[in-house]
Amino acid sequence: xxxxxxxxxNLGNFKxxxxxxxxxxxxxxxxxxxxxxxxxxxxxxxxGLRKPDRGRIFLNGREVTDxxxxxxxxxxxxxxxxxFPFMNVYRNISFGLRLRKFTADExxxxxxxxxxxxxxxxxxxxxxxxxSGGEKQRVALARAFIINPYFLLLDEPYCSLDAxxxxxxxxxxxxxHRRTNKTTVHITHDLEEAFTLGEKxxxxxxxxxxxxxxxxxxxxxxxxxxxxxxxxxxxxxxGRIISINRKEDNIKIRWKGYTITAxxxxxxxxxxxxxxxxxxxxxxxxxxxxxxKEELRDNLFRGRIVDSISHGATYTLYFRIxxxxxxxxxEHDFEIIVPAYTYLKLNxxxxxxIMVGLRKKAIQVFKEI
Amino acid sequence: MPRKINSxxxxxxxxxxxxxxxxxxxxxxxxxxxxxxxxxRLSNVFFSNEVLFSMRxxxxxxxxxxxxxxxxAIPTAFALSRLNFWGKDIIDTLIDIPVILSPMATGAVxxxxxxxxxxxxxxEDNITRFTFEVKGIVFAQVAVVFALxxxxxxxxxxxxxxxxxxxxxxxxxxxxxxxxNITLPMAKSGIIAAFIMTWARAISEFGATLMLAGASTMKxxxxxxxxxxxxxxxxxxxxxxVILILLGLAVFxxxxxxxxxxxxxx
Numbered sequence: 001x002x003x004x005x006x007x008x009x010n011l012g013n014f015k016x017x018x019x020x021x022x023x024x025x026x027x028x029x030x031x032x033x034x035x036x037x038x039x040x041x042x043x044x045x046x047x048g049l050r051k052p053d054r055g056r057i058f059l060n061g062r063e064v065t066d067x068x069x070x071x072x073x074x075x076x077x078x079x080x081x082x083x084f085p086f087m088n089v090y091r092n093i094s095f096g097l098r099l100r101k102f103t104a105d106e107x108x109x110x111x112x113x114x115x116x117x118x119x120x121x122x123x124x125x126x127x128x129x130x131x132s133g134g135e136k137q138r139v140a141l142a143r144a145f146i147i148n149p150y151f152l153l154l155d156e157p158y159c160s161l162d163a164x165x166x167x168x169x170x171x172x173x174x175x176x177h178r179r180t181n182k183t184t185v186h187i188t189h190d191l192e193e194a195f196t197l198g199e200k201x202x203x204x205x206x207x208x209x210x211x212x213x214x215x216x217x218x219x220x221x222x223x224x225x226x227x228x229x230x231x232x233x234x235x236x237x238x239g240r241i242i243s244i245n246r247k248e249d250n251i252k253i254r255w256k257g258y259t260i261t262a263x264x265x266x267x268x269x270x271x272x273x274x275x276x277x278x279x280x281x282x283x284x285x286x287x288x289x290x291x292x293k294e295e296l297r298d299n300l301f302r303g304r305i306v307d308s309i310s311h312g313a314t315y316t317l318y319f320r321i322x323x324x325x326x327x328x329x330x331e332h333d334f335e336i337i338v339p340a341y342t343y344l345k346l347n348x349x350x351x352x353x354i355m356v357g358l359r360k361k362a363i364q365v366f367k368e369i
Numbered sequence: 370m371p372r373k374i375n376s377x378x379x380x381x382x383x384x385x386x387x388x389x390x391x392x393x394x395x396x397x398x399x400x401x402x403x404x405x406x407x408x409x410r411l412s413n414v415f416f417s418n419e420v421l422f423s424m425r426x427x428x429x430x431x432x433x434x435x436x437x438x439x440x441x442a443i444p445t446a447f448a449l450s451r452l453n454f455w456g457k458d459i460i461d462t463l464i465d466i467p468v469i470l471s472p473m474a475t476g477a478v479x480x481x482x483x484x485x486x487x488x489x490x491x492x493e494d495n496i497t498r499f500t501f502e503v504k505g506i507v508f509a510q511v512a513v514v515f516a517l518x519x520x521x522x523x524x525x526x527x528x529x530x531x532x533x534x535x536x537x538x539x540x541x542x543x544x545x546x547x548x549x550n551i552t553l554p555m556a557k558s559g560i561i562a563a564f565i566m567t568w569a570r571a572i573s574e575f576g577a578t579l580m581l582a583g584a585s586t587m588k589x590x591x592x593x594x595x596x597x598x599x600x601x602x603x604x605x606x607x608x609x610x611v612i613l614i615l616l617g618l619a620v621f622x623x624x625x626x627x628x629x630x631x632x633x634x635x
Contacts, residue, residue, distance in 0.1 A: 049535050069538040076539040082532035086554050095550075096540035147540055 001025050002046065002151060002183065007055030009041060016042060016207045019055065023151075023200065026181040030198030030215075032188060034230060038207040039187045040079070043153055046185070047076045060150055075144030075152045075182075079159060081136045083128035089115075089139050090124040096147035114142045117176070134165045138172075145180070152184040158193060170196045191232060195219060203227050225275055225366040233277045234335045238368065241272050250298075250360065256324055256333075261298035262363040273368040280316065280337040282362035285346065286355040296357025305352045306332050308343070315343040319356060334358075402616070405609045414610045422587050423595040424614060430503065430591060431572035434510035438518045438567055441511075443560070446522035447548070451531070467516040475512050476580025479505075483581075505582035506589055510571040518567040525559030526552070562629040569622040573615060 007019035016038045023029040031039050044050045046057055048069030057065050064072050083092050093114065094107045102110070115121040118138045128136060137157055144152060158166045170193060177184060177197075188194055194201055195215050202212040210227045211218055222228040229236060239255035246264060253260045253276060262276060286292055286300065307318040318332035336356065338348065348354070414420060449461055467475055483489040483500050492499070499505040529552060537547040553560075575593035582589040584598055592611050599608035 044535075047535075047539055049538070068543070069535070070541050070543050072539070074539055076536060078532045078536060080530070080532060082530060082536045084533055084537075084551060084555075086557075095537070099541040099546065099550075143536075143540070 001058075001060060002029075002185065003058040004042075004046070005056045005058070007042075007045070007052050007057070009038075009045060009050070009052050011041070014038065014041075014207060016052075019204075019209055021202055021209060021212055023183055023185055025183055027199050028177050028184045028186065028197055029200040029202060030186050030188060030194040031202050031204060032191075032194045032198070032218075033204035034189055036206075037189075037204045039189075039204055040155055042204065043076075043155055043185065043187055047074055047153055048072050073147070073150050075147060075149035077137075077140045077144050077152070077154045077157050079156045081140035081157075083131075083136055083140060083143075085128055088125050088127055089120065089131070092128065092139060093124075093143045093146055095143065100147070110146055111142075114146045117179070118142050118172075133161045134169060137161070137169065141176075145182070150183065152182050154184065154186040156187050156189070158188070158190070166190075166193070167196075173197060203230065205230060220362075222364055225277075228277050228364055228366070233279050233364070235280060235283070236275060236277045238273070238275055241268050241270055241274060244268065244270055251365070253365070256321075258301070258321070258324075260358065260363065261360055262365050263361055265365055267367070268365065274365050275368050276363055276365040278334075278358055278363050280335040282359045283319075283334055283336045284357050284359065285336070285338065285342070285348070286357050287346070292357065295359050295361060298360055299358035299363075300355060301333075301358075302353070302355045303333070305348060305350055305354065308348065308350055310340070310343075313340055314338065315340060315348070317343075317348055319354070399616070402609055402612055405606070406613070407606075410606065411610065414607050415614075417607075419587060419590065420595065420607065420610060420614075423590045423592050423611065426503070426506070426590060427572050427592040430506045430510060431568055431574075434507045434514060434571045435518075435564060435568040437507070437511050438515040438571075439522075439560070439564055442515055442518035442522050442563075442567075446519050447526050447552070449519075450523050450526035464516055464519050467513055468520065472509075472513050472574060472576030473580060474576075476509055476577030479509060479512060479577065479581045500581060501583040501585065501589065503582070503589060506578050506591060509577035509581040510574045513574050513577050514567045514571045517570055518563055521563040521566060522556075522560065525556050525563065528559075529555045558629055562626055565622055565626050565629070569619065569626075572618060 002023040004019055004021050007016065009016040014036075019042060031042065033039050041050065045052050048064065048067060048071075052065065055065070056063055059072060059074075069076075084095065087095070090111055093111050094102075097107045097110060111124070112121065115124055118141060120135065120138050120142060123131060123135055123139065128139070131139065141152075141154075141157070158169055161169065174197060186197060198215050200212065201215050201218040203210045203218060205226050210230075211223050218227070219231065222231060222233070225236075237255055239253040239260070241251050242254045242259070243252045244264060245251070249264045250261050251264050251268060253262060253274065255276075260276070268274065284293075284296055286296070292300070301319075301321045303319050303321040303324070305317050306320045309316045314337050317336040317338060319334045319336055320332045324333055334356065342348070346354075445464070449457065449464075480500060481489075483493050497504060499508050533551050533555065534547045537551045538544070542550060572591075573593055574591075575597070578589070578591060578594060579597070584590070584594045584601075586598055590598060592615055595611045596608045596615075599605070599611065
């Protein structure tokens, strides 16, 4: 188990502030945040390459805050993989075993085993400079894994790879983790990567942990506006609470002259200014003649598709409510993401008039600062 | 109608003509030395005791001085490259002083130290003599070339990916093992190139050597001192032979340096 307590690091122009979190045994934890959030700094402190100004780090219950990296038994994979350029793949992978004075036979068996499991056996006698990005990543992972570390710490391991290869490697990593059950902390700023791999997600923004929890928790129940906007929720709207109905567990929001119903949250009072948002995937297109689901009935809008963009498997529709006033020059009120199949079946082209419903439970409300 | 010369052509003509002037100048200098040679007399002077002595002395002192400088410069450069400490900039600047200071001034400072200070006199009287001795040549060369070695090595260590050392640490290497197993092999070509450049600077060192070790025939007579003594006794022919030896060494060193640095860049 990895545990970080009251951790602070001050670099003058950047601070990691009061970081507290833990990663359970065997868990795959994603440290998610935008560039410059302090993710790598935090990882370097856990690895032992930096010392925090305050706070403590525990690995398997043992405090390691002042222990050098060579005594922490952590498999570390830095962002650029840092393969030793003058050693071939075999010597790179076996470096940790040679330091531990394994015999040549033991080293050979272990290297071949790990190379086999990561499908890099054919690369063993090549130099790192001749490998592709994906091959380098697997070699670096093999080198980190072969020393049988308690934990694996991966710093943006897929950031420089192309999209297809990345997806392939995510799947390999999922299988590898399932097989080894190694406690892993993985840094990324890629949302898709985070939600593909992470059992637990910690969101670090500007040196502060904004939220941590299961991937579903973080994705569907953002607890701050910063998290919501980092997670790419594009429908961010400003309004005012006009009524609170505790009995029915909902609040009414006035927005651009319309009323929107959302779930009740304890911290709000009538009249307070708020920001609220809804994922583009949570806005549903109502088909003519079909019964409207209960969860959508409170928030129905008629309007027109003013633009649409294809992403291959999905389409983004830009929807404008009839007669709505443009705000900040924006021509649309909502972004809606639909599968390509729906787009084609309903013929959702530019100019088409449609009715949409906002899922009450999917509307996330935050205080306006 | 006369063709108008555009500014790009003019620019090319300007840089090429400068290059031609520089090449002609170097060629003229080389030719003036080579033209001076009477090839029949060459071997007599080349194999004279004095020239052979100065060649041997120069090779030995430059090699020893370079070895000492490298042994001191490697840890110094690594410390300056990897550590952050108060006063680092001041130390960095101090190390550069011998590069800027005239070697004659460096030699004078050394002479004053050994002749006029308590510590210097103590060393001279009780440990070993440096003034007007062969050891003084090595000391003077080290004083002049150490800064160059440290500067070259620091840029080499700066260029090495610190992440490799970090990963080695996480794999179980302490700082010493990471240095010897990762950093030094990665810096190997750079260190060899730095050794060659430092050695070349040491073998041509004159000013500091003259001040500290003096110019005694067949005692502290390195190749540059031999040129100086040959002119002093109006033996221009011997001076030219020694110049040719230094020229040959310079060409060899520059070619070797170029080969090694090209390998680093590739």
